[in-house]
Amino acid sequence: MTEYQTLIVERRGAVGWLINNRPEALNAMNNAMRDEFALAWKELDDDPDVRVIVHTGNGRAFQTGADVSELASDGIGMERYRESVENFDMHFTSWHQKVWKPVICAVNGICAGGAFHFVADADIVIAASDAQFMDPHVSVGQVVAVEAVALLRKMPVEAVMRMALVGRYERMSAQRAYQLGMVSQIVDPPENLRDAAQELAEKIAKNSPAAMAATKRALWGALEMGLTDACKAGAMELVSMWGHPDQLEGPASFAEKRDPVWVAPLGATEGASS
C-alpha cells in the first residue's frame, strides 16, 4: 500500500476516505499531491472492500486549487502541466481516473479555484455550514475552464458564470450552494461533517455495486451527448445488468427481509471479486 505525504487514505467499514492533508497550505495541490491523487483514487477503486469513497480535507480549507507558491517559485510553473493539459490527460479527480464507485465530496471549509474540479467531478456533494466557495482565477490572470465546464452542466449556469467572472471579490455561502443544488446537504455544526458523510456513504454502500457503477456510467455519459443519444447509451448500461446475480439477490433479500449480499465491486483491475 502506498505511503502518502499529502493525502490520508483510509477505510472505515465499506467506506474509503481520501483526505487532503496539506492543512498548512490550505490543501493546495502541489506537484506531489497531484501525483498522489492519481494513485489514491486507483487504490480505493481497486479495493473490493471499498464500496463508496468520501473525499474531504484536513484543516480549515477543503482545497484551494493549484499551489501557487510552488508554481511561482520552482521556475517551471504551469508549464510543467502543459502537455497534460494540452492532451487533456489529467489524473487528479475520480472522473479523470474513471472511478465508477460512488464518490461523495464533503466540503469542510474554503473551496477555491481548482478545488471545483473535485466538486464538479463528485457524484454527491455535501458541505459544512461554514463552507465557502469562490473562484479567484481571473483575479490573478488565470482562465476558468475545465472545472466550471463540468460544473455548469450540473447546476444553474448563471451562478457558475458569476463566480468565474467576479473572482476573488465575492464568496458563495454553503446555504446558497444548497439552494442552487450544487450541494445536497448542509451539516451544522460543521464538526459533524465527517459523521454525516460516513452515514450517507453507509446508506449508499447498501446498494448493488454493479448497478451503481452502470448507473454512474449512464449518467456521466449523458453529459457527453444529446438527449436521444444519451438515452440510447443509457439503455445499453441498463440492459448490461440483466442476468447479473444482483438482480436475483435484490428481490430475494427484500422478500426474506435481510440485507442483500452483492457481488463485490470490480475495480479497474480484473478479478477482484471476493
Place this chain on the structure above:
Amino acid sequence: MATRTYETLVVETRGHVGWLIFDRPTKSNAMDATMLNELEAAWNQLDADPQVRVIINTGNGTAFQTGLDVAQLSREPEALREQSRRTKRAELRLTAWHNRVWKPVIAAVNGVCAGGGLHFVADADIVICSTAATFLDPHVSIGQVTAYEAIGLVRKSPMEPITRMALLGRHERISAERAFELGICSEVVEPEQLLDAAQALADKIARNSPAAMAATKRALWGALEDGLTAASKSGAMQMIAMWGHPDQLEGPAAFAERREPQWRGVG
C-alpha cells in the same frame, strides 16, 4: 471613438463600465426595427471601446424588455422583414452572445421581462433583478412559437420552470424571488438600488484580468455547445492560450504587493 447617437437606446460609460439601456419606456421597451438595428451597433461600440471592461444591460421605465414590438409588426410588417430573415437563418444580432461580445455582461432586470426580452436574460453572463422584475413568455398566447430564448434558458436553469413559462404564456409570471431560487438570477435588490448594485458588481468584475475573463467566457459558453469531454478539451485550450500572457505575472505580483493589478487590454 466616434460616439453615435441612438434613438431607442442609451449607451454610456461610467468608469470601466459600459451601460446599454433600452429606452422606449412608453412602449415597455419593445424592440422596433430601429432598436433591432441599434442593438447590434451598441454592443459592438461597447465591445470595441478599450475603456469598457464590463457591460450592464438594463431598461428605462417600468419594463426591462418586452420583445418584438407587435404593434409595429402589425402596422408595418415591411419594417421587420430583414429581422424575419435573420430569425429564419439564426443570424440574430440582438444580444451580447449574438454579437460575440467576450466582455462580461450583466443583465440588470428592472421590471417586466417578456417574450423576446428573455433573449437578454438567457444570453447574459450574470443576471440581477429588482424586486419589481417579473418574467413571462406570452408567445404561445398569441400563436407564436418560443424557441431561441427558452433553448438558451433550459441549458442554464432547471428546465421545468422554463417549459412551464413557455406553455403558460401570458397567464402566469415568474417572480424575481422565484428566479433567484432557481438560479436564473443571483441577486435581488429593491428597485431604487438596482443600478447601484449593478455598478458595484461591475466594478468588482472590472478589477479582474480582461484577457482571462474573455478566455473564460469562450470556454464556458463554448461548453454549452459540446459534450463534457469535448468541452473540457476545448476549455483546456482556452486555459493554455493565456499561459505566458503578462497578466499571469501581473496578477500574483499585484496580490503580493497589495496593489491593484495593471492588466493588459484584450487586444
